[in-house]
Amino acid sequence: METAALIVVLVIALALFFDFTNGFHDTANAMATPIATGALKPKVAVMLAASLNLVGAFLSTEVSKTISHGIIREDQITPLAFLPIIFAGLIGAITWNMLTWLLGLPSSSSHALFGGLIGATLVGASLQAIDFGMVLSKVVLPALIAPFTAGVIAFLVTRxxxxxxxxxDDKPDGRDGFRWGQIFTSSLVALAHGTNDAQKTMGVITLALITAGWQNAAHADPQLWVILACAFTIALGTYMGGWRIIRTLGKGLTDVKPAQGFAAETSTAATILASSALGFALSTTQVASGSVIGSGLGRRGSTVRWRTVGRITIGWVLTLPASAAVGAGAALVVVWFGQWGILVDAIIAVVIIVALFLRSRRSHVDSSNAMSEVADSGLAVKVTRNPPPTLRQRAARRAAERADAQRKGGSR
Known part of the structure; x- marks a missing residue:
């Protein structure tokens, strides 16, 4: 019993750390485009996103039920075996989150979590312990449909x-009014992110509590202390800001203008809120990326950097199998070493996290240097002292130059 209690504590601690990585990994989903266009200052943006993530975490628990009472058939696994499976799955998810953050790839924290749990379950239990029907309907299909849907909506709204x-059109992108619209829509995305992503960690902790017999299996709703812990943890992670991924979404896919940013954030918020209401645990990162691409295609003269899109797509494809492989490996350690394997996994996890963090310090990215590379398009919403001449002014200038030349020619 004491061993089970210790494992539950370790699972909760690791789940909250995953929640923290989810926060800073997904800050870009809400705030990359308003930062890129200059609608919000970087630190103000992440503070706003953190606050709204906190609020959003209290608004819905439908997604948490998908995880705590959905993709894994916990009744087919003994509690003593299931808790290490959850622990191993979290290691797979965190490892992938940290690696993609280091690379600046906006990958899915959600799919990393699902992949880690599935891989660990396959090794630690059996194939029958996974409800593939639920995985297909609540995870895979939304992953395929949501980014495309968000991209189409963003394309149409941009147009x-x-x-x-x-x-x-004759002004240097003078659609400054969309700046205020961006602040509203990006805030809505941050709120929606809280209603979807914070729920996933709540679901994992609730699943661990049910497995250990600390919560009634008939009630999959997370307890109040679980909601509070997950809400504050994801808010803290969001406030830290994933500047590497903000740089990719804000500038790496396309040069974002205010109207584009407004369209992308509107599409992202609508898609995430609809999925949260239906209990779909989709990737907010994929939705945000699809929206940015759609807005880039929707603005005439805009260029979408398809090489970056390709890198991100490869990351999306690899997320489930890669995190599943790490989760399976962590579960295999437990199979080999028994209960001591959990301690070995914990040590390995700490080593991986510290190593990736130290590697990131070699090319440190924060609000100051990320914005120097991202915010070129921020000039779109700034009033310059000497704005470029309009088409009418340029035509008048050329006419004056021709008249002056004619006068000089006649005086000769």
Missing amino acids: LAYALTRRY
Whole structure:
């Protein structure tokens, strides 16, 4: 019993650390485009996102039920065997989160978690312990449909936004009004992120409590202290800011202008809120990336950097199998060493996390140097002292130059 209690404590601690990595990994989903366009200052943006993540975590628990009472058939696994499986799955998810953060790839924390749990379950239990019907309907299909849907919505909203504001075409992207719209829509995305991603850690902790017999299996709702812990942890992680991924989403996919940012954030928020209401544990990162790509395609003259899109897509494809492989390896250690394997896994996890963090210090990215590379498009919402001339002004200048030249020619 004491061993089981210790494992539960370790699972809760590791789950909260995953929640923290989820926060800083996914800050870019809400705040990359408003930072890129200059609508929000970097530190203000992450503070706003953290606050709204905190609020959003209290608004819905549907996604947590998908994890705590969905993809894993816990009734087919003994409690003593299931707790190490959860622990191993979290190691797989955290490892992938840290690696993709180091590479600046906006991959899915959600799919890393699912992959880690599935891989650990396959090794630590059996194939029958996974509800593949639930995985397909609640995880895989939303992963395929949501980014495409968000991209189409962002494309259409971008086209509509530029069509309605066509009178500003002779100005240097003077659609400054979308700056305020971006602040609202990015705030909505941050709120939606809290309603979806914070729930996943709640689901994992609730699953551990049910497995240990500390919570009634008939009630999959997370307890109040679980909601509080997960809400504050993901908010703290969001406040830390994943600047590497903010740089990729803000500038790496396309040069984001205010109207594009507004369209992308609107699409992202709508898609995530709808999925949270339906209990779909989709990837907010994939939705945000799809929205940014769609907005880039929607603005005439904009260029989408397909090489970066390709790198991100490869990351998406590898997320489930890679995190599953790490989770399976961690579970295999437990199979080999028994209860001592959990301690070995914990030590290995700490070594991996510290090594990846130290590696990141060689090319440190924070709010100051990330923005120097991201915010070129921020000029779109700043009033310059000497703005470029309009088409009418340039035509008038050329006419004056020709008239002056004619006068000089006649005086000769």
